[in-house]
Amino acid sequence: MxxxxxxxxxxxxxxxxxxxxxxxxxxxxxxxxxxxxxxxxxxxxxxxxxxxxxxxxxxxxDDKEADVADGAGELGFFSPHSWQPLSLAVGGALAFLGIAVGWWLLYFSAPLIAIGLFGWVFEYYRGENRTQ
Structure with missing residues (x-):
């Protein structure tokens, strides 16, 4: 890095x-x-x-003597299934459409963006100190 x-x-x-x-x-x-x-x-x-x-x-x-195979392996945890990006995408699309159509459309897009963002951040923190 x-x-x-x-x-x-x-x-x-x-x-x-x-x-x-x-x-x-x-x-x-x-x-x-x-x-x-x-x-x-x-x-x-x-x-x-x-x-x-x-x-x-x-x-x-970071190693100048490293081979390509040295970088192989697990890179991190990526959520295999999540509906939150869909909510963010729909909310973002409505927000940008609101600029062209009318600012009133932001009233519908803001809750979708907030729900999607909140759900994505806290997706694995439901319940008392529990991960899925």
Whole structure:
């Protein structure tokens, strides 16, 4: 993870330089704002990867002498069945449709998004300290 964190930090520096150059050269606020937001996202991802790399063991991608087979194995737990992403997708689609059709549609999409997000976060924490 260390190398990915460094890559995002270097990418963030590049995006920052390009945002300044683009802003001075074009004087166009929408693209300049988008580039500064992309800089912020790169910094956040780079910080997260660098922060996490200090707390976990070195992976195969951090070893310069590693083979491809060294990275094989279990990568983590992924929920085999979950209906929560469907609720989030329908709520998100209705929210974006509400921008085009009418803002009143957000009254129907906000509960779907909240239920889907809450259900997804607490999917395996039902009951008293119980996992499924």
């Amino acid at each position: 260390k190398i990915q964190g460094r890559m995002f930090f270097w990418l963030s520096i590049f995006v920052l330089v390009m945002a300044v150059v683009y802003g001075v050269w074009s004087k166009e606020p929408a693209g300049t704002t988008a580039l500064f937001l992309a800089f912020g996202l790169c910094i956040m991802i780079g910080f997260y990867l660098g922060f996490t790399a200090r707390r976990v063991d070195a992976g195969a991608q």
